[in-house]
Amino acid sequence: MNLVQSIDWLAIAAPTVLAVAAVVVLLVDAFLPRPLLPATLTLLAVLAAAVPTWVLWGDPAQSTFCTGDALEGPELCSFSTDAFTLVVWGIVLFGTAVVTLIGTAAVADGRTPAGEWHFLLLCSAAGAVTLAASRDLVTLLVALEVVSLPAFALAGLRRGDPRAAEAAVKFFLVSVVATAITLMGISLLYGVTGSVFLDGIAAGVATGSEPWSVLVVGALLTVVGLAFKVAAVPFHMWVPDTYVGAPVAVAAYLSVVSKAAGFVGLMLVLGRGLPGLADTWAPVVAILAALTMTAGNVLALRQTHAVRLLAWSSVAQAGYILVPFGAVTPDDVGPALSGSLGYLAVYAIVNLTAFAVAAVVGTRHPAQRLADYRGLVKEEPGAGWPLAFALVALAGLPPGVIGLLAKVLVFDAASRVTWLVVVMAVNVAIGLVYYAAWLRELFRPAAEPGDSTYDVPNGVGVAIGMTFVAGVLFSVLPGWLLDPVLAALG
Incomplete structure (x- = not known):
């Protein structure tokens, strides 16, 4: 066996x-405090990270930090950049x-330190990227905590805000x-199974590792722990x-991003490590x-x-993403979970649009009442129409x-579990009510017709444009988004 680890x-x-x-962002901010410099460096870092992602797309399934020897058995790796990882x-x-x-809107008010904000954001994003490539439980858990720990600080970073501290x-x-x-x-x-590698655990389950009851308890505890991360009921409060x-x-x-990390953890642990126990964990996830x-609705x-x-x-929406998990069988885990991954990709785009517009309205209406959005389509069409x-x-x-x-994908993945499809159909109908109520406010006459201007920070305006254009583009050409996403697990 080669004792020298190649990277x-x-x-x-x-x-x-x-x-x-x-x-780098933290150090630069300490010596060159400029309001927009940390944000610029962060965007450049994201673009730089996108370059190897694009390069690997042409040649996925590269692995590193591996153990084993081809002569002794299959090689097990801790880090893999397959199509799922790249998506x-x-x-x-x-x-x-x-x-x-x-x-940029939060930093502009002077209560949120720019350097620390972007440092924590990049740390958490690095954890999310590592998590997607994790192929053993130790790496996966550490990466999950690297996602979460900076997020605690981000939630409470705003100075002099007791609500932010309480949230954190x-x-x-x-x-x-x-x-x-x-x-x-995962310790159970x-x-x-005697392995922390997901493929090793799957092999152990396939060979009937004993005691079986301990294996089942370990799987269910892992599901419950990750359910906290994705805010599944009753772990959502x-x-x-x-x-x-x-x-x-x-x-x-x-x-x-944080929610996506939790779902990716579920997909890896259940879909890759425990597909042989799908008959045990799928009904539990269906109830969740x-x-x-x-x-939620x-x-x-x-x-x-x-x-x-x-x-x-x-x-x-987390409940919808969980639906395909509750309808899998040991023989179709990958194709079924592709519906969840597709929904997650779509949800990311449109939900970010809504939050970006909320940041704009918050500059004039910090109370963020639905009534504050009245007439937004006419007063600020650049924000109103994307939110609509x-x-x-x-x-x-x-x-x-x-x-x-996206909803069709989830319905299709869950088609074999009739009761779950019915519950989802009812919930989609319930969701129409509150989305329609908010939508109505956007088109109602403004309560204050004399005040028709919004202070839209440049960065937030670009964010709205990016997400809105992406949403419209993928609505016209859905295959550009969904085909690679579905192929990643299918």
């Missing part, structure tokens, strides 16, 4: 670039770039519990207060999906605060065709 530097280039850039990298990098632009504490306490439960679950999986208390840009990051989408009906409505909507499109897409209606197709 594929191209494979690890993206997370390395983000990690190094995080340190997730695209989602994470796009989301990070948009959140960086939205964050709630998020921290819930995440600590989730990590402890996840760690217990390792104890039974931190979401509304955290989203409302944190700056809008942080809420956008938690709703897309039904509870999550129902609670029903509680969203009562909301008059825009960001809190988006928080409960985010919970409901995002709400229609989240509801799954034309002209938000990409949102409709």
Whole structure:
């Protein structure tokens, strides 16, 4: 056996670039304090990380940090850049770039330190990128915590804001519990199968590792721990207060990039490590999906605060993404979960649009009431029309065709579980009510017709443009987005 560990530097280039850039941003801000310099460096770092992602797309399935020998058995690797990894990298990098632009509004008020903000954002993004390439439980758990720990600080970074501090504490306490439960679950999986590698665990399950009951408990504990990360009911109560208390840009990051990291963890652990136990964990996840989408939609009906409505909507959307998990069989785990990955990609684009517009409205209406959005289409069409499109897409209606197709993907993946399809159909109908209520406000006459200007920060305007154009483009040409996404797991 070769005792010298070889490293594929191209494979690890993206997370390395983000990690190094995080340190550079912090140092540059300390010696050259300029308001826009950290944001510029962060965007350049994201673009630099996109380069190896693009290069690897032509030659995926590269692995590094491997153990084993071809003569002794199959090689097991801790880090792999297959098509699934690269699709997730695209989602994470796009989301990070948009959140960086939205964050220019938070930094501009002087209460959020620019250097620390972008340092934490890049650290968390580096963790999300590493997580997508993780192929063993140790790397996966460490990467998941690298995503979460900076996010705690981001939520409470705004000076003199007790709501932000409360949001950070709630998020921290819930995440600590989730990590402890996840760690217990993966320790049981390792104890039974004798491997921390996902492929090794899958092989152990296939050969009937004993004791079987311990293996099942380990799998279920892992599911519960990751359910905290994706805000699945009943592990969701931190979401509304955290989203409302944190700056809008942080809420956008938690709703897309951080949530995507949790779902990627589920896809890897369940889809790659435990497909042989699908008959055991799928019914549990199906129940979680039904509870999550129902609670999210029903509680969203009562909301008059825009960001809190988006928080409960985010919970409901997490339920939709969980639906394919609840309908898999041991023989079709990959193709079934491709529906979840497709929905996640679409959700990232349209949800970021909604949060970007919320950041604009928040510059004039910090209370973020739904009534504050009255007449937005006429007063600020550059923000009103993108928000209208995002709400229609989240509801799954034309002209938000990409949102409709995402829901069709999930319905198709869950077609074998009739009761779950019915629950989702009912919830989609419930969701139409509160999305339509918000949409109506956008087209109503403005309450203050004399004041028809909004202070749209340049960065936030670019973020709205990026996400809106992407949403419209993929609604016209959905294959450009969905074909590579579905192929990654199919």
